Amino acid sequence: MYSMIEEGTGVSIGQLRRGVAEQCVLALLTRSEGYGFDLARTLVDAGLMAGEGTIYPLLARLREAGLVETFWRESSEGPPRRYYRLTMAGRRSCENFKPLWAQFRDAVDAVLEQKGPARHAAP
Amino acid sequence: MQPRDASQKIVRRYLQSLEQALRSLPAERRAEVLAEVRDHIAEARRGLASGDTAGLRDVLARIGSPSAIAREAGVDVSGPPAWQDALVPWLLLVGGFLLGIGWLVGLVWLWSSPSWSLRDKILGTAVWPGGLLSVVAAGGLAVSAQAGVAAAGTPSGSPAGLWGIVLVVVLVVSPIVVAVHLERTRRRVRSVSYAA
Numbered sequence A: 001m002y003s004m005i006e007e008g009t010g011v012s013i014g015q016l017r018r019g020v021a022e023q024c025v026l027a028l029l030t031r032s033e034g035y036g037f038d039l040a041r042t043l044v045d046a047g048l049m050a051g052e053g054t055i056y057p058l059l060a061r062l063r064e065a066g067l068v069e070t071f072w073r074e075s076s077e078g079p080p081r082r083y084y085r086l087t088m089a090g091r092r093s094c095e096n097f098k099p100l101w102a103q104f105r106d107a108v109d110a111v112l113e114q115k116g117p118a119r120h121a122a123p
Numbered sequence B: 001m002q003p004r005d006a007s008q009k010i011v012r013r014y015l016q017s018l019e020q021a022l023r024s025l026p027a028e029r030r031a032e033v034l035a036e037v038r039d040h041i042a043e044a045r046r047g048l049a050s051g052d053t054a055g056l057r058d059v060l061a062r063i064g065s066p067s068a069i070a071r072e073a074g075v076d077v078s079g080p081p082a083w084q085d086a087l088v089p090w091l092l093l094v095g096g097f098l099l100g101i102g103w104l105v106g107l108v109w110l111w112s113s114p115s116w117s118l119r120d121k122i123l124g125t126a127v128w129p130g131g132l133l134s135v136v137a138a139g140g141l142a143v144s145a146q147a148g149v150a151a152a153g154t155p156s157g158s159p160a161g162l163w164g165i166v167l168v169v170v171l172v173v174s175p176i177v178v179a180v181h182l183e184r185t186r187r188r189v190r191s192v193s194y195a196a
Helices: A013-031 A036-045 A052-064 A088-112 B003-021 B027-047 B053-063 B066-072 B082-097 B101-112 B118-126 B132-151 B160-190
Strands: A068-075 A078-086
Touching: A013 A036, A013 A052, A013 A068, A013 A078, A013 A088, A036 A052, A036 A078, A036 B027, A052 A068, A052 A078, A052 B027, A052 B053, A052 B066, A078 A088, A078 B027, B003 B027, B003 B053, B003 B066, B003 B160, B027 B053, B082 B101, B082 B118, B082 B132, B082 B160, B101 B118, B118 B160, B132 B160
Parallel strands: none
Antiparallel strands: A068 A078
16 A cells, blocks of 8 residues: 555654655656656656756666666667666556545645534535 | 866766665676666766766766656665754864864764765774864874973984874874865765865
8 A cells, every 4th residue: 555644743744745756757657758867857857856866766766666667778878778667566556546536635725724524515 | 187087087987886785685686777877987988088978977977866766766865954964063073172072973973874985984983083182182182292201301303203293183184184085075975066
């Protein structure tokens, strides 16, 4: 099971990011294979990762969890690059995450806007 | 220094700090992250002019601090508080004057901190044990020995005088240089911005 928020006395942007960043990497890979540099740039530009370097331990974790696999591809611009693609387990994880995230997002929004649960219309 | 050499030096120091921050990882995983970050830096530098050190610092700032990458890799970067690390170079240098224990405290904090490589720890310990207190004490002994020799009637103005001055300068300056080096290396692990 996936723990999105670290236990602690409060949640920082950093903590939110760290839980979600892995799923975002998986989501990026559903569209196409990618390599570290590109994935890192995209996530940092989107504000989902603080530093580009953290993508490498993250990808190593995904590899160990069997959610991605890697292969080398020749590059015209330099040395061969290490590419990543989703495994079946990775694809499933991504699909499972979407409704979870939607639920979580809606729940947080509701609390922030201090709306109660949807009330049934009174007769 | 040529601009390109300065760039290489900056990259080398960043990677050394990263290696230090990752040292508690298994060797294979550490080597992997280092290699990938090295390739990442090379790719990010492709758009830069070879002497562009400001651009290079931007690249490294975007990559993030060694401790941030180590944290992502699961390394426990909590370590000693920043102020404790900050005191180490100066305790080693002048802590001996605080009843001698200041140097010992600095030594213990030096060796228990993840902020310095083994090489730097050995350097901080060996140059010199006791810090400047030892230099002063040795100087005191030398002066009293010299006074003893002069009282025995040997000719004064011996060439030992000049070499003595050189020796004193080396003895005093060396631990200061080491303290400054320790101070600068400490900063590199914890932050991204640092002097070349």
